[in-house]
Amino acid sequence: MSEVSVTKESEGPQPPAGDLVVLSDVNKHFGALHVLQDIDLTIARGEVVVVIGPSGSGKSTLCRTINRLETIDSGSITIDGKPLPQEGKELARLRADVGMVFQSFNLFSHKTVLENVVLGQVKVRRTDKKTAEANARSLLDRVGVGAQADKYPAQLSGGQQQRVAIARALAMDPKVMLFDEPTSALDPEMINEVLEVMQQLARDGMTMVVVTHEMGFARSAANRVVFMADGKIVEEAAPEEFFNNPRSDRAKDFLSKIL
Numbered sequence: 341m342s343e344v345s346v347t348k349e350s351e352g353p354q355p356p357a358g359d360l361v362v363l364s365d366v367n368k369h370f371g372a373l374h375v376l377q378d379i380d381l382t383i384a385r386g387e388v389v390v391v392i393g394p395s396g397s398g399k400s401t402l403c404r405t406i407n408r409l410e411t412i413d414s415g416s417i418t419i420d421g422k423p424l425p426q427e428g429k430e431l432a433r434l435r436a437d438v439g440m441v442f443q444s445f446n447l448f449s450h451k452t453v454l455e456n457v458v459l460g461q462v463k464v465r466r467t468d469k470k471t472a473e474a475n476a477r478s479l480l481d482r483v484g485v486g487a488q489a490d491k492y493p494a495q496l497s498g499g500q501q502q503r504v505a506i507a508r509a510l511a512m513d514p515k516v517m518l519f520d521e522p523t524s525a526l527d528p529e530m531i532n533e534v535l536e537v538m539q540q541l542a543r544d545g546m547t548m549v550v551v552t553h554e555m556g557f558a559r560s561a562a563n564r565v566v567f568m569a570d571g572k573i574v575e576e577a578a579p580e581e582f583f584n585n586p587r588s589d590r591a592k593d594f595l596s597k598i599l
C-alpha cells in the first residue's frame with residue numbers, strides 16, 4: 341500500500357453546481373446473490389467519490405452499472421438527469437460520456453498508443469482525424485507519455501499503459517470518470533505516477549468515482565468516501581471523518597486490517 345503525498349488544493353476552476361450521477365434504490369442480483377442492495381448514491385458535478393470496502397462487496401459491479409456494462413434489476417440511474425440508454429448509438433455515447441479505467445489496462449494491443457487515443461474520438465464522437473490526433477497528442481503530453489505516442493502498448497511499462505488508458509477515456513470528453521482499482525495491477529514504483537495523474541484530474545474539476553485501496557489518495561483527493569460491505573453502502577463521510585472516526589463496526593474492522 342503506498343501513500344501519495346500531495347497537497348489538497350481548494351482553488352482552481354469551480355464546477356457548475358448540480359447532481360451529475362444519481363442512483364436511486366438500485367438493486368441487482370447475480371442468481372441468488374443480492375450484489376447491490378438498495379443503493380442510493382448521488383454524485384455532484386466536480387465531486388470525487390472514493391469507494392472502498394472488502395473484496396466481493398460489490399464495488400466493481402456498482403461502477404459497471406453506471407456505464408451499463410451491467411444491467412440493474414430495479415431502481416434507477418440517471419446521468420445529467422437522463423436515464424441510461426438501453427442500446428445502440430445512444431449506449432455508445434453513454435460509454436463515451438462515462439469514461440472507465442480498469443485494473444487491467446485494456447488497450448488495443450495491435451494499435452499504437454496514438455491510435456488507441458484517436459479511435460473512439462473518430463468512431464463515436466465523429467471528430468475529424470486531424471483534430472483527433474492533435475487532441476490525442478495533447479492528452480498524451482498531459483499524462484506524461486507524449487514521447488510514447490508511436491509505440492505499441494506492449495512496449496510501455498504498466499504505469500505508462502494505464503496513463504494511456506486514462507488519456508483514451510479523457511479523449512471522449514467524458515462527463516464522469518470511473519476508476520476501478522486502477523493501480524492494483526501495477527508494480528509498486530508505478531503506482532504514484534498514475535495516482536498523480538488522477539490527482540491532477542481531480543484538481544481540474546473532473547467528476548470521478550474511484551474504487552481504490554490507496555488510502556493516501558482517498559485522504560488527499562476525495563470529497564467523500566463511500567464504504568461498501570455485502571452489497572450495501574454502510575457508511576459515507578468526508579475522508580477525515582471516515583478515517584478518524586468510522587462509525588460502523590464493519591468500517592472499523594476493515595480499516596484496522598488495511599491501515
Ligand code: ADP
Pocket residue numbers: 370373375393394395396397398399400401402
Ligand atoms: P468487489 O469489486 O467489491 O470486489 P464485485 O462487484 O466484483 O465486488 O463482486 C461482488 C460479488 O458479485 C462477488 O461475490 C462476485 O463474486 C459476484 N460477481 C461479480 N460479477 C459476477 C458475475 N458476472 N456473475 C456472477 N457473480 C458475480
Ligand code: MG
Pocket residue numbers: 399400401520521
Ligand atoms: Mg472489484
